Amino acid sequence: MIKSKKREADKTVAEEPQKKKFAKSDKGDNAKEKKTTKFSKPTKPTGGKAGGDKGKFAGKPGGDKGKFAGKPGNKFAGKPGNKFAGKPGNKFAGNPNNKFAGKPKFGKPEEDGLGAPPGKTEKTDWNKFKQEKKDLKLKRKQGKDTYEISIEAKQIYEKLKCRKTEKKAELVEKLYNLFNTGDTIKKVVMAHDTARVIQCMLKFASPSVREQLSERLMPLAVEMSISKYAHFCVLRMFKYGSPVTKSKLVDAFYGNVVKLACHSVSSKILDHVYLSVASTKQKAYLRQEFYGDLYKKGKDDKVNTLADCYKDTPTMKASILSAVKANLEHVSNKQLVDNSLVHAIMLEYVKEMEEDKAEETVTMFGPLIPLMLTTKDGCQASIICFYKSTPKNRRAIIKTIKEHLVKICTHEHGHLFTIALLNSLDDTKATKKAIYDTIHPELQTLMANQWGRRVIEWLVSPGGTNCFHPTFIATIEEGLQYGKKDKEIRRKEIFEQIEEPIAQSIAEQPDFWLSDKHIGLVTAEILIKLTSDHFVKAATALAQVIAKSDWSVSVEDESKDKQKKKPQDVEKIIAEATKQKTKQRKQAQKLVKSTEDDGDDKEAEDDSDEEEEKEEVTATVNVLGIEEAGLHIVLKKIIKNDKERLAANADAQTFGSLLVQELTEDTLKSWLNINRACFILLNTFENNSNAVQKQIKSLLKPHMAVLKKQKFNGAQLLLKKLN
16 A cells, blocks of 8 residues: 655645655556656546547546546546545545545544544543532432432441440431431332332331331332332341341232342242241231232131132133133243242142143253252152153253252252152163262262262161151152052162162272261261171271271260250240241241342341351360260261171171281270270171181180279170170
8 A cells, every 4th residue: 555644734734735755657668757756647538538548437538437437647637527626635535425525534633733524522531520420410310309419328227337336226216307308218228229228217117117118118018128229128027126026027018029038129029928938827918918819808707728719610620721821921031930839830730730731841840950959848849840740850850950959959958859759760870870870079078978878778678767757758659550660679789789889989988987976877888888898998998097096076066965954944045045036037037138138138137137147166176986976876877787787698798807907906905994885896706707717716815914904894795795
């Protein structure tokens, strides 16, 4: 591209033609003569190219319509019809539709020395611009009729946060009088800045003022519940209100329950209400609104479940179930099924739905099952959906829960779904791949959790009465009717596939598998079920840990609890029970609490109600593992199985034989001074073969003098056996 030189001024540009760096060569006979220097300009004949060249524009009458016409030095200049003519140096000049017309071709005007073009303002003063925006915003605020009130309220609010406790009630009363005019309360409770003031009033007000304020806010309950800022005030009313206020607030939701369940903000409040606030009667009324529009305006005390709606009129069953399905579908489309009220409706619906609607229902609820496993009702509904689903839907459900499987297995209700799934799937290879292979890397996490241990126990000993209550077993085995394979064959195939990886885990980290009594009981159950080489591998690793003279475990320090006297006063007993119940309720309200914290923390931080109770740190002490009471029972259970193992195979290696091989002189010296250790040796002697008994006698022979000096029962009974 040819570089253009900087223009000096508009006038100069207009008067003097543009100079080219190089002149074009002419291909005619006189080409050499027509060559010019750098600063010269050849003259061109009009009407065509020099030398008789037959260019496409040569000799045309009326001039050329070329796009470069009118430029100085342009071979098409001066021809009529040229749309760019008349603007030297600008190839777009002259076009009436050209938005760039009249603008310089290169650089900024200031750089070219031409100054700002006509009509352009000076550089914007951003400080002035920002100030104007602030003034405009302030003017808009001042136009509201609550501006002066909100300013005064926020000033009192700042004092309220700083004053001593005895002054707070007076300030709250002053705020209440400030808001007690017309519909001011409605306007301030919905605003982001004054909503905090209302929250603080509900917290620090005297009972009478709080009651009056709650009565004023009661008609706005539904509107506040769906507001980003005002919903915090609803939560404060439930937190600090009297039982009467709470009951009235629940009643205020009637007629809008489905609407509240379908909103992301109010859904959490409704969950809290159904879970912790509403009475049994109110819960039934809340559920009734999902049964159809008939129950939005009026409630029926006789209707406690979905089946009661059409008990007297069976012809209404189809229409009522259709209404329930439509409401549930509306909630599920918004991904708001993580709600205890919705879970209760789901359970009632899946129990009553017609068989031809089962697949459609499972398709609707299947992707949402991880959200349904947070409550007991939701878990039961999920289990029924899984039982009644097709193989294709079952695979989809398993795929959905796979990424959440560890959390589900360690949940109070979710682990039941995992156990039901394990008990009803016929394809054992797919079960192992989809479930066990997913949780195996997190095996320690599951074993450290009381619910996760139950999943492992079911994998190892499904339906075992040593691990599970008969009622629980009967409930889980209801799902067997939805499978085709015999349950014993299914359970055997699953255990054969997981036996090796579990034994390998025990062999790699034996200390963990004997770290406390709860994990130890599962370990004992696994050892009882393991066969041949897998048993030897795991038992050897565990025996090496037990045989260490310094083997110790951490246990809770119970000495302080024993020193504390239990409260005998009735009031103290009630207080302790209430405190425990409150703690359990808080754990069930994690979702509501997270909503309070995450919704708009800055808006609610000043009213952050409760000071979080500090979790009591449990004191732990280290004790010898052989002396710990819980692990003593575990070891006795493992050793007791040696007799059954020998009865099945006389040449089999037992846990007792492996333990005796690992015992050292230091360990024996330590054990003979411990009552429980002597009982372990006694149990090993009684439950093993003659070869093991002879080995124990030879090991203890040098220590007989020490054993005879001991006065506790374990040493005396062991001494009798040895003699």
